Amino acid sequence: MIEAYFIHLLILVGIYAILAISLQLAVGFSGLLNLGHIAFYCIGAYTSALLALQGLPFWFCFLAAGFMAMVFGFLLSLPTNKLKGDYLALATLGFSFVVTAVALNWTGLTRGPLGLPGIPKPSFFGFSFANNFWFLILVLIIATASYLIIKRIIQSPFGKALEATRDDELATRVLGKNTLKLKSYSLAISAFFAGIAGSLYASYITFIDPSSFSLMQLIPVLCIVIIGGLASLKGTIIATVVLTLLPEPLRFIGFPSSVVGPMRQIIYSLLLLLILIYRPRGFFGKIELE
Amino acid sequence: MLTCLQLVKSFGGVKAVQSCSFEVKSNLITALIGPNGAGKSTVFNLISGIVKADAGKIIFQASKQVSSKQVGGEGINITNKSPEAISNLGMSRLFQKSRLFNNLTVKDNLLLAIDNEDTKFLKNLLGKNKITKEKEGSIKQILKLVEMESFENHIARDLSFGQKRLVELARAILNPHTFLMLDEPVAGVNPKLREVIANILLELKAKQETILLIEHDMHFTFSVADWVVVMQEGKVLVEGKPDEIKNNPKVLEAYLGE
Ligand SMILES: Nc1ncnc2c1ncn2[C@@H]1O[C@H](COP(=O)(O)OP(=O)(O)OP(=O)(O)O)[C@@H](O)[C@H]1O
Numbered sequence: 001m002i003e004a005y006f007i008h009l010l011i012l013v014g015i016y017a018i019l020a021i022s023l024q025l026a027v028g029f030s031g032l033l034n035l036g037h038i039a040f041y042c043i044g045a046y047t048s049a050l051l052a053l054q055g056l057p058f059w060f061c062f063l064a065a066g067f068m069a070m071v072f073g074f075l076l077s078l079p080t081n082k083l084k085g086d087y088l089a090l091a092t093l094g095f096s097f098v099v100t101a102v103a104l105n106w107t108g109l110t111r112g113p114l115g116l117p118g119i120p121k122p123s124f125f126g127f128s129f130a131n132n133f134w135f136l137i138l139v140l141i142i143a144t145a146s147y148l149i150i151k152r153i154i155q156s157p158f159g160k161a162l163e164a165t166r167d168d169e170l171a172t173r174v175l176g177k178n179t180l181k182l183k184s185y186s187l188a189i190s191a192f193f194a195g196i197a198g199s200l201y202a203s204y205i206t207f208i209d210p211s212s213f214s215l216m217q218l219i220p221v222l223c224i225v226i227i228g229g230l231a232s233l234k235g236t237i238i239a240t241v242v243l244t245l246l247p248e249p250l251r252f253i254g255f256p257s258s259v260v261g262p263m264r265q266i267i268y269s270l271l272l273l274l275i276l277i278y279r280p281r282g283f284f285g286k287i288e289l290e
Numbered sequence: 291m292l293t294c295l296q297l298v299k300s301f302g303g304v305k306a307v308q309s310c311s312f313e314v315k316s317n318l319i320t321a322l323i324g325p326n327g328a329g330k331s332t333v334f335n336l337i338s339g340i341v342k343a344d345a346g347k348i349i350f351q352a353s354k355q356v357s358s359k360q361v362g363g364e365g366i367n368i369t370n371k372s373p374e375a376i377s378n379l380g381m382s383r384l385f386q387k388s389r390l391f392n393n394l395t396v397k398d399n400l401l402l403a404i405d406n407e408d409t410k411f412l413k414n415l416l417g418k419n420k421i422t423k424e425k426e427g428s429i430k431q432i433l434k435l436v437e438m439e440s441f442e443n444h445i446a447r448d449l450s451f452g453q454k455r456l457v458e459l460a461r462a463i464l465n466p467h468t469f470l471m472l473d474e475p476v477a478g479v480n481p482k483l484r485e486v487i488a489n490i491l492l493e494l495k496a497k498q499e500t501i502l503l504i505e506h507d508m509h510f511t512f513s514v515a516d517w518v519v520v521m522q523e524g525k526v527l528v529e530g531k532p533d534e535i536k537n538n539p540k541v542l543e544a545y546l547g548e
C-alpha cells in the first residue's frame with residue numbers, strides 16, 4: 001500500500017521535473033517570464049488524450065503532444081517576442097486563460113467540463129505500462145532523456161546565445177545575432193517538453209478536464225524554478241523532488257486530503273517568500289537578473 | 291566607408307542630433323569629439339541601428355574581404371536596417387555604458403562575438419558547433435592583448451569597471467568587422483593601459499581597419515586620430531586634421547577650453 005503510494009508520488013515527481021526543467025529553459029536561461037507554460041502542458045495532454053482515444057499508439061500520441069505544444073509555443077512567440085519582462089508575463093498569462101477557455105467551451109472536441117475519461121494507459125509495441133511500477137520506469141526514462149537533452153542545449157553555444165539574450169538583448173543583436181529567432185526557438189523547445197509532460201500526465205491519470213490545467217497548477221512549478229534557482233538545472237531537479245514530497249508527511253500525521261491540498265500551497269508560498277527575502281538567487285541559482 | 295547625411299534625431303523635446311553630416315574614410319582613425327550631450331553617442335546609435343533616425347541617411351560602404359585585399363563594395367543604405375543586419379555587414383561597436391553578458395564568463399562573452407553559428411539550433415543540438423582550438427587561440431590572443439589572460443574563466447559581473455571595459459573592447463574587436471566604432475574606450479582605464487589600447491588601435495589601422503572613435507581624453511585622441519570631427523549641440527561644428535583642430539579658436543572656445 002505504502003509502496004504503491006510512493007510509486008505514485010515518484011511518477012508525479014518525474015512529470016513535474018520535465019515541466020520544471022523546460023520552464024527553467026525559458027525563464028532562467030532565456031529570460032522569458034513565461035506564465036503560459038501550463039497551457040502547453042494542457043495542449044499536450046489534450047492532444048495525446050484525444051489521439052489515444054482514437055486508438056492511436058502511445059508513441060505517436062506522445063510525440064504529437066510534444067509537436068503540437070511546440071507549434072503553439074512558436075506561434076505564441078511571434079506576437080510576444082518584442083515584449084519584455086512583465087509584459088511578456090501578462091501576455092503569456094492571457095494565452096493560458098485562452099487555452100483553458102477553449103478546453104472548457106469547445107465541448108465538441110474536449111467535452112468541456114466533463115473532461116475526457118478512459119484515456120488508455122501507454123503500451124509500447126505490445127508491452128503495457130498499465131502497471132504503475134512500469135509506468136514509473138517509463139517516466140524516469142523520459143525525464144532523464146529530457147534532462148540530458150536540455151542540459152546539452154544549455155551547455156552548447158546555442159545555450160550561451162540564449163543566456164546572452166537574457167543578459168543583454170541589445171548587445172546580442174549588435175553582435176549580429178537574430179534574438180527574435182533565438183527567443184522563438186527557446187519558447188518552442190520549452191513548450192515541446194511541457195507537451196510531452198502533458199501526454200504522460202493524461203495517460204497516467206487516464207482522465208483530464210480543464211481544471212487540471214488552471215493557473216493554480218502553474219504556481220508550484222514556478223515555485224520550483226525560483227526556489228531551485230534560476231539557470232540551475234540541478235537546483236530545479238532537487239527542488240522538484242523536495243517540494244513535491246515535502247507536504248506529503250502531513251498525511252501521515254493524520255491530516256485529511258482536504259487540508260493537505262491548501263497546506264501545500266501555503267508551504268510553497270511561505271518558502272517562496274522566504275527565498276525571495278533571504279536568498280534571491282534560489283538554492284542553486286547562479287545568475288542575477290537586472 | 292561611411293557617410294552620414296543630414297541626420298536628425300529628437301527625444302521628446304531634446305534635439306540630440308540636428309542635421310549632422312560627416313564622412314568616415316577607409317583605413318583611417320576618425321575621432322568624434324565634443325562636449326557632454328553633444329549627440330556623439332546618439333550618432334553611434336543611429337549608425338548601428340539601435341535608434342531610428344527622424345530624418346537623414348546613412349550609407350555604408352561594406353568592404354568585402356577578397357584574398358586578403360580589401361575591395362570596396364557597393365554603398366548600402368543602412369538607415370532603416372536592424373542592428374543585427376548592420377552588424378553582419380561588417381560593423382562592430384563598443385558601447386559607452388558597460389554591456390557585457392554579466393552572468394557569463396569572460397570566455398563565453400568573447401566566444402559569442404566570433405560567429406553566429408550559435409543561433410543554429412539543430413547544428414548545436416547535434417554537437418556540430420564545436421569550440422575549436424582556433425577559437426580558443428584567438429580568445430587567448432585577444433585577452434593577452436588587453437592584459438586580461440588570467441581572467442578568462444571569471445564571471446563578467448565580478449570584474450572591476452576598467453576590466454569590464456577591456457573585455458568589451460576585446461569583444462568588439464573579435465566581432466567580425468571592417469568598421470569599428472568605439473564609444474569612449476579608455477574612460478576609466480589606467481594610463482599604462484591607455485597606451486596599450488592606443489597601440490592596439492594603431493595596429494588595427496595597419497591591418498586596413500577603419501575606426502570611428504569617441505573620446506574625451508584629448509591626449510589619447512590626438513595621438514591616434516587621423517581626422518577629427520567636432521560636434522556641438524547635435525551638429526558638426528568643424529572637422530579637420532588633429533593639428534588644425536587643436537588650434538581652431540571655435541573648438542577651443544566650445545570644447546577644449548584654455
Ligand atoms: N534614449 C534617450 N532618451 C532620451 N534622451 C536621450 C536619449 N539618448 C540621448 N538622449 C539625449 O540626447 C542628448 C545627446 O546625448 P548623447 O548621449 O548622444 O551625448 P554625447 O555626446 O554622447 O555625450 P557624452 O559625451 O556625455 O557621452 C542628451 O541631451 C541626452 O540626454
Ligand SMILES: [Mg+2]
Pocket residue numbers: 330331332386473
Ligand atoms: Mg556619449
